[in-house]
Amino acid sequence: MKFVRxxxxxxxxxxxxxxxxTAPASARDTLADIKQRGKLVVGVKTDYKPFGFLDPSGKVVxxxxxLAADVARRLGVTIEYVPVVAANRIQFLQQGxxxxxxxxxxxxxxxxxxxxxxxxxxYDSGADVLARKGSGLNTWADVRGKTLCGxxxxxxxxDVQDKYGATLQSFTGTAEALNALQSGSCVGFVYDDTFNLxxxxxxxxxxxxxxxxxxxxxxxxVAVEKSDDKFLAYMSDVVKDWHKSGLIMSLQKKYGLPVSxxxxxxxxxxxxx
Amino acid sequence: xxIRLTFMYDMGERARMLHGFEMTVWLSIVTIAASTVIGVxxxxxxxxxxxxxxxxxxxxxxxxxxxxxxxxxxxxFFALSPLLSVHVAGGGSRPMLGNLFWAAFSLxxxxxxxxxxxxxxxxxxxxxxxxxxxxxLGFSRLQTFATIVFPLxxxxxxxxxxxxxxxxxxxxxxxxxxxxxEMLYSASQIWSDDLNVPEMMSFILVxxxxxxxxxxxxxxxxxxxxxxxxxxM
Numbered sequence: 330m331k332f333v334r335x336x337x338x339x340x341x342x343x344x345x346x347x348x349x350x351t352a353p354a355s356a357r358d359t360l361a362d363i364k365q366r367g368k369l370v371v372g373v374k375t376d377y378k379p380f381g382f383l384d385p386s387g388k389v390v391x392x393x394x395x396l397a398a399d400v401a402r403r404l405g406v407t408i409e410y411v412p413v414v415a416a417n418r419i420q421f422l423q424q425g426x427x428x429x430x431x432x433x434x435x436x437x438x439x440x441x442x443x444x445x446x447x448x449x450x451x452y453d454s455g456a457d458v459l460a461r462k463g464s465g466l467n468t469w470a471d472v473r474g475k476t477l478c479g480x481x482x483x484x485x486x487x488d489v490q491d492k493y494g495a496t497l498q499s500f501t502g503t504a505e506a507l508n509a510l511q512s513g514s515c516v517g518f519v520y521d522d523t524f525n526l527x528x529x530x531x532x533x534x535x536x537x538x539x540x541x542x543x544x545x546x547x548x549x550x551v552a553v554e555k556s557d558d559k560f561l562a563y564m565s566d567v568v569k570d571w572h573k574s575g576l577i578m579s580l581q582k583k584y585g586l587p588v589s590x591x592x593x594x595x596x597x598x599x600x601x602x
Numbered sequence: 603x604x605i606r607l608t609f610m611y612d613m614g615e616r617a618r619m620l621h622g623f624e625m626t627v628w629l630s631i632v633t634i635a636a637s638t639v640i641g642v643x644x645x646x647x648x649x650x651x652x653x654x655x656x657x658x659x660x661x662x663x664x665x666x667x668x669x670x671x672x673x674x675x676x677x678x679f680f681a682l683s684p685l686l687s688v689h690v691a692g693g694g695s696r697p698m699l700g701n702l703f704w705a706a707f708s709l710x711x712x713x714x715x716x717x718x719x720x721x722x723x724x725x726x727x728x729x730x731x732x733x734x735x736x737x738x739l740g741f742s743r744l745q746t747f748a749t750i751v752f753p754l755x756x757x758x759x760x761x762x763x764x765x766x767x768x769x770x771x772x773x774x775x776x777x778x779x780x781x782x783x784e785m786l787y788s789a790s791q792i793w794s795d796d797l798n799v800p801e802m803m804s805f806i807l808v809x810x811x812x813x814x815x816x817x818x819x820x821x822x823x824x825x826x827x828x829x830x831x832x833x834x835m
Contacts, residue, residue: 498781512684
């Protein structure tokens with residue numbers, strides 16, 4: 330009994346000390362840490378082609394790893410990629426496991442309260458339609474009265490039905506919706522353009538096109554730790570330069586995506602000034 | 603606590619919710635009727651002379667009872683339906699039968715299998731002496747079935763049949779998986795847009811309870827109406 334009590338007190342103390350030790354310290358100075366280490370640690374996706382994925386040799390490649398490599402080049406350090414997913418990307422940043430996060434994260438007010446999101450936004454993503462060739466869907470006015478497949482719960486479904494007048498058949502997963510599209514139950518699949526556009530490079534989808542422009546676009550953000558104002562300001566300049574130099578557009582071309590309206594617009598704005 | 607039943611004041615959502623409710627009612631009526639017919643025919647064929655026919659009915663019952671209704675729906679709509687395609691103008695093809703048909707078809711077959719077993723249990727409860735009496739009076743097999751056996755079997759199996767009908771009304775909600783705009787599908791659209799999941803969930807729960815209550819009252823009325831004095835039912 331005495332042993333149990335001692336063990337219990339020891340565990341409790343360990344917990345308390347442990348929590349105390351991991352309490353957030355004063356504001357981080359990531360730039361200094363990176364320079365001292367000689368290495369930039371970046372969180373990227375490794376399962377989302379073409380934004381962050383593994384090539385056949387197992388190397389991390391994609392639009393976002395390339396952007397991260399550009400940051401490392403500017404800082405004159407080496408780079409280390411840490412694979413992240415949506416469920417842990419913010420947490421890794423908060424815990425200091427990564428210095429920088431470029432992982433297809435949509436910029437929302439809720440997330441702005443958790444991490445420091447770099448402005449200007451570096452990318453955006455909306456909804457477009459993967460349509461069978463010859464179905465005559467050239468503008469959004471053409472979807473009126475047509476049957477489109479979709480995914481249940483997507484934020485743009487309401488507008489697709491009410492504003493554009495399409496009949497929407499929403500399924501629970503992309504596999505079901507794509508099956509319905511291929512069997513001809515619907516003329517097009519309305520989903521995130523980041524999912525639809527890479528399909529055009531897939532030989533299985535050679536009979537399909539994405540002619541419609543993206544609607545309901547939401548911006549993405551590069552993220553740093555919340556209290557790190559110095560790094561935030563630095564990355565803001567970096568992103569501005571990305572737009573000015575057209576790096577985003579050239580990376581889209583490199584990985585087989587059509588150049589997005591957002592990238593073109595940001596490039597034009599940056600060079601106008 | 604702020605309660606937001608957004609479809610009460612948004613006309614578009616109200617129309618969608620109402621349409622969803624109508625679709626559930628329609629699906630329930632169609633599948634109840636079709637599965638009852640399937641049950642009657644199935645149990646009639648179970649007494650056929652041909653072994654092949656009896657085996658076929660047994661196989662049908664085994665298949666549709668032993669597989670989950672959602673898997674059946676997926677199979678019919680995603681695997682079978684594309685094989686029954688017609689060509690469209692301008693190239694390509696389109697399935698002949700839409701998701702509404704397949705939902706009604708699949709659920710009817712599912713409930714029909716259970717009905718066959720329910721009616722069979724009713725038939726086996728009829729005393730052999732009654733059947734022998736009918737045979738000795740010169741009733742043909744069809745006459746015995748239609749005027750004596752099935753009316754009694756139906757009355758005996760009525761509680762289990764009510765069970766099956768109630769189950770069927772609730773199972774229609776599975777049709778949302780093949781994009782049939784019934785009540786659950788419509789509600790999920792609304793709560794995705796307005797993030798009022800607790801309110802919408804409570805509403806459709808109440809709606810399903812109300813719908814099932816109507817079904818149960820109808821079946822209880824039927825039970826009273828069909829009561830045979832002296833038969834103890």
